[in-house]
Amino acid sequence: MTGVAPAASPEAAPSATRAGRHPWLSVLWSAARTPRGAAGLTMTALVVLVAVAGPAVSPHSPNDLVTLTFAKPSGQAPLGGDFLGRDVLSRVLNGGWLLLLMALAATAIGIVAGGAAGIAAAYLRGARDGIIMRTVDVILAFPQLVFALLLLALLGPKLWLIVLAVGLSHAPAVARVIRSATLDIAERDYVKVAELQGMRPVKVMGKEILPNLISPLMVEAGLRLTYSIVIIAGLAFLGFGQPPPAANWGTMINENRIGLQLNPWAVIVPAVLIALLTIGTNTFTDAVARVTIGVDRRPEEAALLDDLGPEQT
Amino acid sequence: MAGYEQAHADPAIRPPEHEVRLDVRGLEVRLGRTGPDVVSEVSFTVEAGQVLGLVGESGSGKTTVVLALLGHARRGLHISSGEVRVDGVDLLRLPAAQLRAMRGARVAYVPQDPSSALNPALRIGKQLKEAVRVHSGAVEDPDGRIREVLQEARLDATSDLLRRYPHQLSGGQQQRVGLAMAFACRPSLIVLDEPTTGLDVSTQRHVLDTIRSLCRAYGVAAVYVSHDLAVVGGLVSDVAVMYSGRIIEVGSTARVFGDPLHPYTRGLMSAVPSPLQATRLTGIDGQPPRPGRRPAGCFFAPRCGFATGECRSQQPEPVLIDARAVRCMRVAQVRESSTGVAAALSAAAAAAGEVPVLSVREVSASYGRRPVLTGIDLDVPAESCVAVVGESGSGKTTLARCIVGLHRNWTGDIRFEGASLAASALDRSRQVLRRVQYVFQNPYTSLNPRKTVGQIVAQPLEQYLRLGYRERSQRAARALADVSLGADFLSRYPDQLSGGERQRVAIARALVVEPDLLICDEVTSALDVSVQAVIVELLRRLQAEHRIAMIFITHNLALVRSIAQSVIVLRNGAVVESGPVGQVLDRPADPYTARLMQDVPKLARPGPPGASAQGAAASESAAP
Numbered sequence: 001m002t003g004v005a006p007a008a009s010p011e012a013a014p015s016a017t018r019a020g021r022h023p024w025l026s027v028l029w030s031a032a033r034t035p036r037g038a039a040g041l042t043m044t045a046l047v048v049l050v051a052v053a054g055p056a057v058s059p060h061s062p063n064d065l066v067t068l069t070f071a072k073p074s075g076q077a078p079l080g081g082d083f084l085g086r087d088v089l090s091r092v093l094n095g096g097w098l099l100l101l102m103a104l105a106a107t108a109i110g111i112v113a114g115g116a117a118g119i120a121a122a123y124l125r126g127a128r129d130g131i132i133m134r135t136v137d138v139i140l141a142f143p144q145l146v147f148a149l150l151l152l153a154l155l156g157p158k159l160w161l162i163v164l165a166v167g168l169s170h171a172p173a174v175a176r177v178i179r180s181a182t183l184d185i186a187e188r189d190y191v192k193v194a195e196l197q198g199m200r201p202v203k204v205m206g207k208e209i210l211p212n213l214i215s216p217l218m219v220e221a222g223l224r225l226t227y228s229i230v231i232i233a234g235l236a237f238l239g240f241g242q243p244p245p246a247a248n249w250g251t252m253i254n255e256n257r258i259g260l261q262l263n264p265w266a267v268i269v270p271a272v273l274i275a276l277l278t279i280g281t282n283t284f285t286d287a288v289a290r291v292t293i294g295v296d297r298r299p300e301e302a303a304l305l306d307d308l309g310p311e312q313t
Numbered sequence: 314m315a316g317y318e319q320a321h322a323d324p325a326i327r328p329p330e331h332e333v334r335l336d337v338r339g340l341e342v343r344l345g346r347t348g349p350d351v352v353s354e355v356s357f358t359v360e361a362g363q364v365l366g367l368v369g370e371s372g373s374g375k376t377t378v379v380l381a382l383l384g385h386a387r388r389g390l391h392i393s394s395g396e397v398r399v400d401g402v403d404l405l406r407l408p409a410a411q412l413r414a415m416r417g418a419r420v421a422y423v424p425q426d427p428s429s430a431l432n433p434a435l436r437i438g439k440q441l442k443e444a445v446r447v448h449s450g451a452v453e454d455p456d457g458r459i460r461e462v463l464q465e466a467r468l469d470a471t472s473d474l475l476r477r478y479p480h481q482l483s484g485g486q487q488q489r490v491g492l493a494m495a496f497a498c499r500p501s502l503i504v505l506d507e508p509t510t511g512l513d514v515s516t517q518r519h520v521l522d523t524i525r526s527l528c529r530a531y532g533v534a535a536v537y538v539s540h541d542l543a544v545v546g547g548l549v550s551d552v553a554v555m556y557s558g559r560i561i562e563v564g565s566t567a568r569v570f571g572d573p574l575h576p577y578t579r580g581l582m583s584a585v586p587s588p589l590q591a592t593r594l595t596g597i598d599g600q601p602p603r604p605g606r607r608p609a610g611c612f613f614a615p616r617c618g619f620a621t622g623e624c625r626s627q628q629p630e631p632v633l634i635d636a637r638a639v640r641c642m643r644v645a646q647v648r649e650s651s652t653g654v655a656a657a658l659s660a661a662a663a664a665a666g667e668v669p670v671l672s673v674r675e676v677s678a679s680y681g682r683r684p685v686l687t688g689i690d691l692d693v694p695a696e697s698c699v700a701v702v703g704e705s706g707s708g709k710t711t712l713a714r715c716i717v718g719l720h721r722n723w724t725g726d727i728r729f730e731g732a733s734l735a736a737s738a739l740d741r742s743r744q745v746l747r748r749v750q751y752v753f754q755n756p757y758t759s760l761n762p763r764k765t766v767g768q769i770v771a772q773p774l775e776q777y778l779r780l781g782y783r784e785r786s787q788r789a790a791r792a793l794a795d796v797s798l799g800a801d802f803l804s805r806y807p808d809q810l811s812g813g814e815r816q817r818v819a820i821a822r823a824l825v826v827e828p829d830l831l832i833c834d835e836v837t838s839a840l841d842v843s844v845q846a847v848i849v850e851l852l853r854r855l856q857a858e859h860r861i862a863m864i865f866i867t868h869n870l871a872l873v874r875s876i877a878q879s880v881i882v883l884r885n886g887a888v889v890e891s892g893p894v895g896q897v898l899d900r901p902a903d904p905y906t907a908r909l910m911q912d913v914p915k916l917a918r919p920g921p922p923g924a925s926a927q928g929a930a931a932s933e934s935a936a937p
Contacts, residue, residue, distance in 0.1 A: 188761075192719055193759060196746055
């Protein structure tokens, strides 16, 4: 709910999907105004609220032993106890923010590295394109999780390394998408104009090409965020995460799965939160993608635009 | 005088050969079911064997009207009222199955782009056979009919042709196949949606001849949509001019084009360049209102010189005058005013004897191994304009790209003010880059959609001259004023501009750094004719004011006289003829140039030039 409120404001211009004017925000706003986007944003906002505000409202410390092993829900522990008798609710409220933070950081790393590689490959062409893209192909040959595990096994399970490993494992796929988007834009005349003005290649890529890649980058970021959450939670489940006493949704599922029959909430709640978060981000990303290609535009509006050509709105 | 509509309304007084094939009445198409109308009050008739030209600029609703003739509305649009009678049957009231049976058999459609209208995966013979067989029983001998229509479309109906795929045909052949397909079932009505756009002039002329003779031979009524007035003028017997979703003038071609009465038609006519005489092109400022944003009164009033308070408050009804219907309240006053003769221009003498600003010697270029230019020579004298003319694929854009350094794979010598230019723009100094400016063909791709007009125009000042912010903004505002755009455009984004405004911004961007040579590559080909006239006049004025040399690249021979002093004609990457404009266009030495000149569609000019009291413009142009 919280997430929808700002987006529903009537001031959001109908032409917000079009170019110019704070392109990042305007696309997000128009996406949030579609039913699909609103649903995705609501789900995401719910989980983010739990993860961010959780530590402040947590009734107990996540590591206090307040009840019995796999105790049923009670007044003391509304969601029961975990395998050591700690309060499940408190651990759920405390175990999300780091996962979120890591997922965001990993996504940022993947987008920046992959985006830069993709733009450079497409714009510079020639040998540099070949070198970048063949490297990408090699990395793509490994499944993402295996690639991350490989790095962690080599260098040890450190949090920053998990983030880096997941981020880098995203980069090749991002690079592919951004390269093909750039190939189209690099041929536009305004890029040629900049070249004729003697603009340095780095500046051409940053000032002329990058602003036109906002839509694919946003869609890619949403998609990678979803994957990051799944992979980081999965790694935590496999034991690559914060060391034991710390609360983490992924770790909780693993720790408590033996007591599934005794207190299912200890597994179900973190699992549902992770699922809700991934479905939410994915749905919202889908809405963003649709807005940027104009599928969600009202049909008569689309017909009008086609009919009258790209004249003034 | 006999009213135009009145005469058509009574079939009894018509001789049998003047059988009305198509009768459209009160057609209205709306945006959604309750939205504003896109086109409205559209009524016209077409007789057997006649071709009606439907002309209008982009956004006038002409495509919407012709699709409605087939009972079709694009997604989001809705045919809300009116009748479309083909041989007396109202298409709009037919059930879906019967309508489908009519389409292709009684009513045929020839789309704009033949290369995308033919299925690339099917052989020509198969596609033609499908067109005939889809209406079972319509044709007795399909194979014979296919051979017949192909011959009628002036194609050799050999088995070799039938076995080919669309991509193995030229553009002209593809369009002929499209025509053959449309004529295959002997329809009563054929709708042609700009079928010759994209074909070069000679092919275009042949296709037009074919259309005309086929319509005559089979008594087919045809509606020919076009934005090119010259093409329509040569082909059709009657013409309807559309503006902002209304037919504003309809009548015989000779009258409507020879003596236009609606102010908009007049404006259009004086915007059309003539290959035969140099004219000062006058465009129409502003742009048509879009559906839902139309003014209360006459839709043309905001752009009209004759408009009065009444025009702005009241919708004009069609007035029958001089054997045609005109939707203008002040038509009598318009008629009395001087005829809209395009003012003749005297070709300015090219500056002679000076060292040329640019000289191109023996330039050959290729894409990969394929040569596109061979041994090109070209001189551009200071302060003069050279037109480079050629059909698509003649290498004219490649030549421009070699000169500015975007195409690197060339040999020969290009000297700018005596100094040889490096092949690639990357190896040229900032000063050289600044002094040779290039305006791209398509204003929709040459402006970065993420930058404001101010940023776009100021950018070269930063890149070439390293000017500070304040200086940049001042000069950008001045450059915009130069191209008649106000300072309020500085903060706009390209997608808020019309095509003409975008091209002005592109021109301002080139001129803001005070170049010595401006290269304009087909800068008007993406624009409407009225906008084209404005841009050409603007370029002519700026070239004189800034005293710069210019290379004007175009496929439109008619434009050459209005802007250039000398011309070179390219064909297959080689120069076939060059010289002063008057000499090359009036007394072409090369048969290719002669044929081009002959095939250019020409428009009958309203009145003899200079005969009417055009006052200042005429006397000014009479000066040597």
